[in-house]
Every structure is written in structure tokens, then in C-alpha cells.
Amino acid sequence: MRSSLGGKVRYGKPIVAALSAALVISLFVRGLDRTSPGPLSATHAAVDGLSDASSCSRCHSETSDSLAAACQECHEEIAEQLTTHNGLHGKIEHASECESCHSEHHGSDFVLTSETSFTRAGVADRNAFDHAIATTWTLTGAHTRLDCETCHENATKQVLAQDEKRFVGLTQTCTQCHEDRHEGRFGADCQSCHGQEKPFATAPGFEHPDRFPLTNGHSGHACAKCHETTPEPNTIATPQNSAMPLVRACAECHQNAHADGGTAMRIADTSDCSRCHDTAHFTGATFDVAAHARIGVRLEGAHENLACASCHGEGTAATGGSTLASTLGSTARRDMQSCSTCHIDPHATGNGVMAIADAGDCKRCHETSTFHGATYDAKAHAAIGVDLLGKHATAACTKCHDAAHGIADSSSPRNLSECATCHATPHGDAFAAASATSGGTSCKPCHESIDDGWRLPVRMTAANHGLTGFDLKGKHVAVACDRCHEGLGHTIVTADFAHRFPGREQKDCTACHEDPHAGEFARGPKPRACVECHDEDHFQPVDFGIEDHASTAMPLDGAHAAVSCNSCHQRDGKKLAFRGLDTACASCHEDVHRGQFQASKAGVTTCTKCHSTSGTFDDVRFDHQRDTRFPLDGSHQKVACAACHKPEGFPPFVRYKPLPVDCAGCHTPNGKKYVPGGRQR
Structure with missing residues (x-):
């Protein structure tokens, strides 16, 4: 286009500028009417000033795409973590990108802190969260078995109310969760004594004050041994609120074996026990023979060299480490003239050995220098009810009362009616059961004149045979003795008895009878x-x-x-x-399938897969769908079994496997025109 002056009219740039301005204005007008990208979550929607149409700018800045500043304005604890690089958010890379873990505008049912949030923060399983990653509170001991909700009660809450906290806001002091049983008397550092690894009551980290050091015998005891439990369960009273003073006399915890009124050693509770004892061991008291004589008990003869514990015991917990309370107690003084006060009387009344009372004069036969070498004759032996008859009358005392046999004490007297108490049996264990079943007289049922000699003729009956542990029953009753015991009627030397009268088990039939099963x-x-x-x-x-x-x-x-x-x-x-x-079935039954299902072939099918011992052989439990590699579908279900499984061979048998499973194996619609693979023949 040309002007009247003959030049070109330039409309291009003004038109472009006008169109651009119109586009910007239209976009601005549309922006004023723009809708939200989606409803807020229920948590943020409940916050004042976030749910109306003009609230977008509260979170979305016109000058920045980041939401971090707006988020931190409300979530001050998280902002502090980001600043100090502490806590979970303070340790996460790109933690200021809040929306990557806590997405919004997905509706009221959307959970802001979800499993996805934890995963993106590097925590694969929130239930296995390791406190050591982001906190200074390491979970050990019983704390590792707690659910998150035990401490963080809002841990799994879907929607938090305004100002509610999910994980932040807790302190790490014990008293926030646990009651202080000591009511603040020991300060706030509970962990210094109790820790987390062991049961609370053991207080493994506690160290006893120096004013009462726990050394030697005082160490290793439970606290409650001295600090009794208070009426409130599972608590231990401190010395301050108990009646016991901080520094105690020995008798306040230990029983005084020498208390006032005692007839043995009159030592008051307040006396200094350390004159004789120390904390290492109570039984090692320094108390010599002269001191012992001063209390009225003179140590003479063999008594002079005895250890204190020989008379006064090693002690028990009940007596504070000493048995002096019972042996030298306040209620009864020991009669030191009666030997049985300290020594067990092996001749006490009722023990079946010697009818001499505990108060008897032991010195008639014994002296204090040694117990052995007593003067005791055959007449005295008869006086205790044990007559020495026959060959026993000429036997030396040491034949029965030697170091091996000794004299039975009152707790386990000798059974003098049982020959084996003194004599070894020549029968070995053959008659071992007799003592228990015959009242302890295993020899006398057979050897009646035992005092005059056991080799005299013996008497063996069926009843006596039962005492050996081998009852004669059935046909065994009529069997002659010498059928089992060779050489009867002749003098048998002692060494041969074990062979002639072997100890046999009732069930050991092969000891006499041949085993027709050859040990099978x-x-x-x-x-x-x-x-x-x-x-x-x-x-x-x-x-x-x-x-x-x-x-x-x-x-x-x-x-x-x-x-x-x-x-x-x-x-x-x-x-x-x-x-x-x-x-195996084939070991007895003929294989009608001619080895089609033999175990040595591929595709093993056992007989029991189809047949059972119930019913007949033709009652099969075969399932074509389950038990084969050719399920019957469609028209195949109507085909008779014999159409595919036909007899062959001679004598004939039905072929079940192997059979082809491809179509061409049975169907030839093209007259075998094609071979497998689609190629024409």
C-alpha cells in the first residue's frame, strides 16, 4: 500500500503491540476467575484463613515457586530443625521442598503424612524407624518393643486438629512418660542409674555412696536386702525415708549369734563385731583355744585342731552367715559332756545297731584323742540285738567294721538281715531283684542254714525263682533246672557261679532258644x-x-x-x-500297564495315584484334568476313553502313556498333507 506521497504505509509493529496487550489483559482477567487445583486436605482446610477463595497467597508467593517459607511460618518446630540441622527434617537432603513429601489439593481424605512421605524421607518402614538417624534419643532395652503410638499418640491419626503435633514437641526426660518413684530426690537423670537395657528395679548404673562401701561380703546383694520395699509396688525405700540410719551396726542387718542373754558368748548387739570378724568372711573369726576355754568349753584332744566350721557350720543366709545362733543360741546351752551334742551317735536307740542312748557315756569305749580303737567284745555285741552266730562268732571286728564298711549311723543303719550288706554274692546280678521283692532277705529263701555255711544244700522253688526277676510261666515251669543251669548236683566253685546262674532278662529268649528269624x-x-x-x-x-x-x-x-x-x-x-x-505294589501285583508308569521312566505315576486298597482295581480315582498334561476341554470331554487309549501288543494292553498331545496326533483334516511346522509335505 502506498500513501499519497508515494511511500509505504507501515502498520506491522502497532498491530503486533495491540494484539499482545489484548492477550495479556485477557489472561489477567481469566486468572482472576481461575479455580483451585483441588480441595485442600482436611487438616489444612480446618485452619482459619486457608479455606476461602482469597487464601491462595497465604501459601503461594507471587515472587517464588517455593512453599518452604509459607510452610515454616506455621510449622515452627520444623523450621527450627531446618535451621539447626537437627531432627528428621534437619537431616534430610532437600528438606525445604515440603511438597515432595506432603502434597496438597487432593481432597479432604488425603493423608499429608503417609507411607510415601516416610519413603521419600529415606524411611522404608515407619514402624522400624531408627531414632538414632534424626534424634538424640536412642531406643534401647524395653523402649524398642513399644509402638510409636505409646509416646506419639497422634502418630497414626489421619487428621490433626489445629496445634496438634504428630511427632514433634516431646522432651526426652524420663518423667514425661514415667512416674518418678523417688519424687525428685535423686534428680532428673534417671538413666544414670537405671539405663534402658536391664530391668528398671536392678538399677545397674547405681553406685553405693562411699560412706557405706559395699565390699567383700556386702557386695553382690539385691538392694531390697537392706532397703525394704515400700507399700507401693515395685519401689524401694531410700535411706532418708526409712527408719534405718545411714551408718548401721552389724546387728541391725545380721543376727547376733552372741546376743545378750545367750549362754554361750554374751556379746551385746552394739559391740564391735570387727574384733573377731571382717566383711570378707564371717566364718574366719580370730577365736583361739584359750578364748574358747574362757566361755566354759575346753577343747581337748582331737578337738584342739578342728576348724570352727566343724562344730559351728558354714552358715546360712537366714543366720547372716553363721549357725552359731542355733548351736550356741540364747535358748539352750550345749551340753559339752555329751558327745552326741556335736557328733552323730552311730549307736543311737532305734537305728538297729547299738541300743545306747544319745546321753550314753561314750568314754566307756572311746576317748577324745581318737574315735577308733574302741574296746567292744562279743557279749556286748549280743546286747545290742545282733548275735554273732555260727561262723560270725569267730570273725574279727574289722571284717564288718572296717574303713570300707564302717558302722552305720542313725540316718542309714546297716541292714543286718541282708547278707549282701557284708558279703559279696557269688551269683553276680542274677538275684539282684530278690532283695526288693523279698523284704531284703534274698539269700535265706534258698540258703536256710546260712549261719553254718552257705554251701549246704539249697532249696529252689518256682516262687524263689521269681525272686531272681525271671518268673517261671507256661512251659518253663516243667523244664528241669539243669536244662538251663549246667552242673547242678556237683560242687560248684565260686568263680563258676556267674556262668551256672547267669542273670537273664525275662524277655531275652535267645539266651536259651534259637532265633528262627536269625536276628531279623x-x-x-x-x-x-x-x-x-x-x-x-x-x-x-x-x-x-x-x-x-x-x-x-x-x-x-x-x-x-x-x-x-x-x-x-x-x-x-x-x-x-x-x-x-x-x-511297592508291583512286588506282589502284576503290572497290567506293562511298565508305562514305572519309576525309572520320565513322568512317574505311582499306583496309588489312581488305585487304592479299598474296593476293586477298576475303582480308580483318576482325574484327567489334574493328573495329565492333556486336560479334556470342549468336545474332548465327550470322547470315549477308548477313542484315544487303545489296546496294543500281545497279550494286549491299553496304551496310556506316552501319547501325543498335539492336534495332529489324532486329527488329520488335510490328509497328512502338512507336516508339523506348517510346511507342506
Whole structure:
């Protein structure tokens, strides 16, 4: 276009400027009407000033895309973590990008602190959060077993009310969660004594004050041993609120074995125990023979060299480490003229040895220098009720009362009616059961004139035989003695008795009888005794039924229960075979499938997969869908079995496997025009 002056009219730049201005104005007008990207979460929607249409600028700055400043304006604790680089947010890289973990405008049901939030913060499992990552409060001991909600009650709360805290805002002082049993008397550092690793009551970190050091015997005791528990459960009273003073006399905790009124050693409770004792051990008191004589008990003869504990014991917890309270107590003084005050009287009344009372004059036979070497004759022996008859009358005392046998004390007197108390039996263990079953007189039932000599003729009856532990029952009653015991009627030397009268078990049949099973039932992890099938009256028939067979590798059920024993257990040479038999079906039954399902071939199918012992062989439990690699679907379900499984061979058998499973194996719609693979023949 040209002007009247012949030049070009330039409209381009003004038009572009006008259009740009119009576009900016239209976008601004549209921005005034712009809708929110979505509803706020219920937590933020409940905050005053965030839910109306003009509240966007509270969080969204016109000059910055970051929401961090706006978030920190409300979440002051998080802002402090970011500034000090403490806490979870203070340790997370890019923690100021709040929206990456706590997204908004997804509706009121949206959870601001979700599993996704923890995952993006590097915590894969919030329930396994490691406090040591972001806090100075390390969870150990019982604290590791607590749920988050135990301390952070809003941990899983979906919607927090305004000013409610989820994880922040807690202190790490023990009293925020636990009651101070000491009411502040020991300060606020509970962990210095109790820690977290061990039970609270043990206070493993506590150190006892120096004014009463716990050394030697005082160490290692439970606190409650001195500091009794208060009426309130699981608490221990401190010395300040107990009646016990801080520094105590020994008798305040320990029983005074020498208390006022005691007739042995009159030492008051307030006396200095350390004159004789120390804290290392109470029993090592420095108390010599001269001091002992001053209390009226003179140590003479062998008594001079005895340790104190020989008379006064090692002590028990109940007596504070000493038995002096019981041996030298305040209620009864020891009669030091009576030996039985300290010594067990081996001749006490009622022990069956010597009828001499505890108060008897021991010095008639013994002296204080030694107990041995007593003067005691045969007449005195008869006076105690034990006559020395026959060969016993000429036996030396030491034959019965030597270092090996000794003299029975009152707690375990000798059984003088039992020969084996003194004499070794020539029968070994053959008659071991007799003593228990015959009232302790195992020898006398057979050897009546025992005092005159045990080699005199003996008497053996069926009843006496039962005393040996081997009862004669059934056909054993009629068996002559010399069938089992060779050489009867002749003099038998002592060394030969064990051979002639061996100790045999009632169930050890093979000791006399030949084992027709050649040890078959004696071997293996579960050996069986003969009496489990046979008894003394007859060897056959055996007592082994269906229930007994159930304990073997081949339980008899179904049709097998009616089969005779000889059908399976047949003679192998001269021996009937019972163990180690093949339990496979084919070991007894003909394989009508001609080895199609043999275990040596691929695709093993056992007989029990289709057949059972219940019913007949033709009652199969075969499932084509489950048990084959060719499920019957569609029209195949209507096809008769014989259409695919046809007889072959001679004698004929039905072919079940292997068979082709591809279509061409049965169908040839193209007259075998094509070969597998799609190529034309």
C-alpha cells in the first residue's frame, strides 16, 4: 500500500503491540476467575484463613515457586530443625521442598503424612524407624518393643486438629512418660542409674555412696536386702525415708549369734563385731583355744585342731552367715559332756545297731584323742540285738567294721538281715531283684542254714525263682533246672557261679532258644522282643494282628486286611522273611500297564495315584484334568476313553502313556498333507 506521497504505509509493529496487550489483559482477567487445583486436605482446610477463595497467597508467593517459607511460618518446630540441622527434617537432603513429601489439593481424605512421605524421607518402614538417624534419643532395652503410638499418640491419626503435633514437641526426660518413684530426690537423670537395657528395679548404673562401701561380703546383694520395699509396688525405700540410719551396726542387718542373754558368748548387739570378724568372711573369726576355754568349753584332744566350721557350720543366709545362733543360741546351752551334742551317735536307740542312748557315756569305749580303737567284745555285741552266730562268732571286728564298711549311723543303719550288706554274692546280678521283692532277705529263701555255711544244700522253688526277676510261666515251669543251669548236683566253685546262674532278662529268649528269624527283629532302629508276638505257652500261632501291622512300613488296610500272612511272608530258603520286604505294589501285583508308569521312566505315576486298597482295581480315582498334561476341554470331554487309549501288543494292553498331545496326533483334516511346522509335505 502506498500513501499519497508515494511511500509505504507501515502498520506491522502497532498491530503486533495491540494484539499482545489484548492477550495479556485477557489472561489477567481469566486468572482472576481461575479455580483451585483441588480441595485442600482436611487438616489444612480446618485452619482459619486457608479455606476461602482469597487464601491462595497465604501459601503461594507471587515472587517464588517455593512453599518452604509459607510452610515454616506455621510449622515452627520444623523450621527450627531446618535451621539447626537437627531432627528428621534437619537431616534430610532437600528438606525445604515440603511438597515432595506432603502434597496438597487432593481432597479432604488425603493423608499429608503417609507411607510415601516416610519413603521419600529415606524411611522404608515407619514402624522400624531408627531414632538414632534424626534424634538424640536412642531406643534401647524395653523402649524398642513399644509402638510409636505409646509416646506419639497422634502418630497414626489421619487428621490433626489445629496445634496438634504428630511427632514433634516431646522432651526426652524420663518423667514425661514415667512416674518418678523417688519424687525428685535423686534428680532428673534417671538413666544414670537405671539405663534402658536391664530391668528398671536392678538399677545397674547405681553406685553405693562411699560412706557405706559395699565390699567383700556386702557386695553382690539385691538392694531390697537392706532397703525394704515400700507399700507401693515395685519401689524401694531410700535411706532418708526409712527408719534405718545411714551408718548401721552389724546387728541391725545380721543376727547376733552372741546376743545378750545367750549362754554361750554374751556379746551385746552394739559391740564391735570387727574384733573377731571382717566383711570378707564371717566364718574366719580370730577365736583361739584359750578364748574358747574362757566361755566354759575346753577343747581337748582331737578337738584342739578342728576348724570352727566343724562344730559351728558354714552358715546360712537366714543366720547372716553363721549357725552359731542355733548351736550356741540364747535358748539352750550345749551340753559339752555329751558327745552326741556335736557328733552323730552311730549307736543311737532305734537305728538297729547299738541300743545306747544319745546321753550314753561314750568314754566307756572311746576317748577324745581318737574315735577308733574302741574296746567292744562279743557279749556286748549280743546286747545290742545282733548275735554273732555260727561262723560270725569267730570273725574279727574289722571284717564288718572296717574303713570300707564302717558302722552305720542313725540316718542309714546297716541292714543286718541282708547278707549282701557284708558279703559279696557269688551269683553276680542274677538275684539282684530278690532283695526288693523279698523284704531284703534274698539269700535265706534258698540258703536256710546260712549261719553254718552257705554251701549246704539249697532249696529252689518256682516262687524263689521269681525272686531272681525271671518268673517261671507256661512251659518253663516243667523244664528241669539243669536244662538251663549246667552242673547242678556237683560242687560248684565260686568263680563258676556267674556262668551256672547267669542273670537273664525275662524277655531275652535267645539266651536259651534259637532265633528262627536269625536276628531279623533284633536289628534296625526299632528292635522287637520275642514276647511281642510269642508267649511261654506256645510259639505259634503268633499274637500279631492288624493293629500291630500298622506300626510297620506296610499298614494293612482295605483288601490287604483279608490277605493271609503267608501270601506276603514266604520262606527264603529256611527263613521266613518279615523285614526289608518291598512294599511297592508291583512286588506282589502284576503290572497290567506293562511298565508305562514305572519309576525309572520320565513322568512317574505311582499306583496309588489312581488305585487304592479299598474296593476293586477298576475303582480308580483318576482325574484327567489334574493328573495329565492333556486336560479334556470342549468336545474332548465327550470322547470315549477308548477313542484315544487303545489296546496294543500281545497279550494286549491299553496304551496310556506316552501319547501325543498335539492336534495332529489324532486329527488329520488335510490328509497328512502338512507336516508339523506348517510346511507342506
